Amino acid sequence: MGCDGGTIPKRHELVKGPKKVEKVDKNAALAARWKYCALSTEKLRRPIVTCDLGRLYNKDAVIEFLLDKSADRPNSEVVSHLRGIKDIKELNLTDNPAWEGERRNTKGDRYEDMHCAMFICPVVGLEMNGKHRFCFLRTCGCVFSDRALKEVKTEICHKCGDPFKEDDLVVLNGTKEEVEKLRxxxxEKRAKAKATKKSKKSKFAEAVSKPSESKENPDSTETVFAEGKTSTENDEDRSQPAVPGPSGSSSSSKVVKPLAASGSLAASGSLAASGSLAESGSKRSIQSMEEKSETYKSLFTSHSSAKRTKAQTSNWVTHTPYHF
Known part of the structure; x- marks a missing residue:
């Protein structure tokens, strides 16, 4: 029924017009970006990290995402550009002395200031609530307001004293244009890093292939050692007088030295034939070779395990058990 009692309906009750566009509250939007994690939508708490795009996250939320990327999480597209823990930077923030925490209005009888922030600029004292532009340094992670960096122009961090460049400045929670520029x-940085990594790999592969080629052609090294006599060796040959002895004894010893350096088997044979062992000194024992392992040394009778003590040796030996 309706319209009883002489009620007069109004136009907006009878005619449905276009719906009003809901406007986003600016204070609520700023609080969502500067007081809450962009990934987990929980309140920001230390340690707080950021990425190359300048978004704020809780460190534990980012680590959980990196450990299990397959899980369906809300706002996962926000951190799709993160590949690992190296892509985030922990922020060195300055606490706001006027911040009373979450318990300041438990009874609901006090005015809650939405613009009061947990952190401030250590130079100017501006609150990090979204009304002022803030930046952080990639080198040390310190956070400053844009006004402080413009008023006090320096190439050293105001808080920790580390040097930085203009390229190290990243805007926190910037506009769409600034985010696209940072992206x-x-x-570009990732492409350069990838190119340098490829070049290093190719250089390493070339360095590995060169010694393998030299091992395949040992004759080339022998000729270099045999023919490559220096001027000092030639001078020694001229200065030393000819000593009578077996034919080719002095010349063979000098030719054998470079061949022994190349490690050829023919050179070792000529050394034994010409009697160069007397020249080099006494014979080396296998047990004194440091490059040989203990297992290899134990195969020979000169090892300590093969020797018997006096208690282990007997005074007489029975050649046969039969007595005639």
């Missing part, structure tokens, strides 16, 4: 810079 391009991030992609």
């Amino acid at each position: 391009k810079i991030m992609e």
Whole structure:
């Protein structure tokens, strides 16, 4: 029924017009970006980290995402550019002395200031609530307001004293245009790092292939050692007088030295034939070779395990058990 009692309906009750566009509350939008994690939508708490795009996260939320990327998480597209823990930077923030924490309005009888922030700029004292532009340094992670960096121009961090460049400055929670610019810079850096990594791998492969080629052609090394006599060796040959002795004894010893350095088997044979062992000194024992392992040394009778003590040796030996 309706319209009883002489009620007069109004136009907006009878005619349905277009719906009003809901406007986003600016204070709520700023609080969501500067007081809550962009991934887990929980309140920001130390340690707080950021990425190359300038978004704020809780460190534990990012680590959980990196450990299990397969799980369906809300806002996962926000951190799709993160590949590992190296892509985030922990922020060195300055606490706001006026921040009373979450318990300041438990009874609900006090005015809650939405613009009061947990952190401030250590130079100017501006609160990090979204009304002022803030930046962080990639080198040390310290956070400053843009006004402080413009007023006090320096190439050293105001808080920790580490040097930095203009390229190390990253805007926190910037506009869409600033985020796109930071994304391009991030992609360029990753492409350069990938190219340098490929070049290092190719150089390493070339360095590995060169000694393998030299091992395949040992004759080339022998000729270099045999023919490559220095001027000092020639001078020694001229200065030393001819000593009578077996034919080719002095010349063979000098030719054998470079061949022994190349490690050829023919050179070792000529050394034994010409009697160069007397020249080099006494014979080396296998037990004194440091490059040989203990297991290899134990195969020979000169090892300590093969020797018997006096208690182990007997005074007489029975050649046969039969007595005639």
